[in-house]
Amino acid sequence: MTEEGSGWGECSAYPNARVPDPTVEAVEPAVVDNLVGRLFEACIGGELPPAAVVAATCGAGGSVSQRSVAAALEMAVLDAELRSSSESLTSMLGVARPEVETGELVGIPEGRDLGALVESVGAALEAGARRIRLKIEPGWDHAPLSAIRERFGDAVLQADANGSFEPGSAPGLRGLDAYDLRCLEQPFSADDLHAHRALADTMSTPIALDESLWSLGRVREAVDVGACRVACLKSGRMGGVFAVVAAAEYCARAGVDCFVGGFFETGLGRSVNAAVAGRGEFGLPGDLGDPDRYLEANPFSYLATHRGVVALSDAPGLGAELRAEVLRAQRPHVRRLKYPG
Numbered sequence: 001m002t003e004e005g006s007g008w009g010e011c012s013a014y015p016n017a018r019v020p021d022p023t024v025e026a027v028e029p030a031v032v033d034n035l036v037g038r039l040f041e042a043c044i045g046g047e048l049p050p051a052a053v054v055a056a057t058c059g060a061g062g063s064v065s066q067r068s069v070a071a072a073l074e075m076a077v078l079d080a081e082l083r084s085s086s087e088s089l090t091s092m093l094g095v096a097r098p099e100v101e102t103g104e105l106v107g108i109p110e111g112r113d114l115g116a117l118v119e120s121v122g123a124a125l126e127a128g129a130r131r132i133r134l135k136i137e138p139g140w141d142h143a144p145l146s147a148i149r150e151r152f153g154d155a156v157l158q159a160d161a162n163g164s165f166e167p168g169s170a171p172g173l174r175g176l177d178a179y180d181l182r183c184l185e186q187p188f189s190a191d192d193l194h195a196h197r198a199l200a201d202t203m204s205t206p207i208a209l210d211e212s213l214w215s216l217g218r219v220r221e222a223v224d225v226g227a228c229r230v231a232c233l234k235s236g237r238m239g240g241v242f243a244v245v246a247a248a249e250y251c252a253r254a255g256v257d258c259f260v261g262g263f264f265e266t267g268l269g270r271s272v273n274a275a276v277a278g279r280g281e282f283g284l285p286g287d288l289g290d291p292d293r294y295l296e297a298n299p300f301s302y303l304a305t306h307r308g309v310v311a312l313s314d315a316p317g318l319g320a321e322l323r324a325e326v327l328r329a330q331r332p333h334v335r336r337l338k339y340p341g
């Protein structure tokens with residue numbers, strides 16, 4: 001909150017987050033206090049620094065926890081900055097298109113039930129999803145992909161392994177070329193760019209990386225070694241909107257396609273993701289479905305979604321509006337850090 005107005009930011013940490021992403025517990029109050037302290041120190045004459053330098057000022061070069069908090073602080077300053085200059089995030093990002101496409105993620109059904117999987121995918125396609133991203137893991141790879149491909153021949157399909165395979169399973173993974181996948185995402189552990197590069201060299205299916213891409217520097221490294229032809233980019237993980245745009249530009253110059261990945265954002269974080277997805281570098285549909293489907297209470301409005309299409313906002317700010325009555329219910333968790341100046 002500033003004298004000129006308010007800005008809202010959202011940290012991407014969530015309860016069951018897996019490496020490399022921070023859980024809510026991992027983002028300790030001390031990290032928040034420390035980064036807010038750095039932001040205050042960077043104020044000149046009580047003026048906040050421009051949003052474009054907030055993440056770097058607050059420690060986006062540090063740990064994943066620091067980057068997720070830095071991204072939240074950047075988002076809040078950006079919101080206030082855009083509102084005070086009556087500019088929309090889409091305009092600031094140079095986004096020309098009025099809408100973006102959204103895809104659907106389909107997890108591993110209880111008991112690995114193929115019938116239930118086919119039903120879920122059918123429902124998602126029926127509802128207009130522009131692509132289906134299927135979770136796979138060792139022992140749940142060929143069977144689900146084959147069943148879905150057989151039933152939905154034209155669907156745009158991605159497979160996401162969340163790093164669950166060992167490099168030794170590369171021969172079996174090569175067989176996934178049979179299913180005409182848009183990409184095979186993160187087959188191996190996040191650390192292992194070499195194994196991804198080796199697999200990419202021997203498959204026609206493009207290899208995508210997600211968990212491996214935890215910072216702008218890491219994206220450059222992965223692209224430079226040829227470890228991915230598709231990048232799943234997440235601003236909360238990478239340290240904010242400016243970092244993710246720089247990463248997308250780097251990918252585009254190297255001919256690497258991008259899509260916006262999601263955590264379980266509220267309407268605020270997801271509206272930001274949708275605006276970012278409007279940029280030209282993002283050629284694949286993102287994880288941009290309505291948060292009301294997975295949140296019991298969403299403290300921010302989200303953009304209008306209809307049949308796999310999300311309408312971008314041209315309103316001043318980030319594109320989401322506070323639902324004060326919903327946030328009020330969260331009051332027990334409020335902490336106030338006051339500018340010392």
Ligand SMILES: [Mg+2]
Pocket residue numbers: 160162185186210211232
């Ligand atoms: Mg993924």
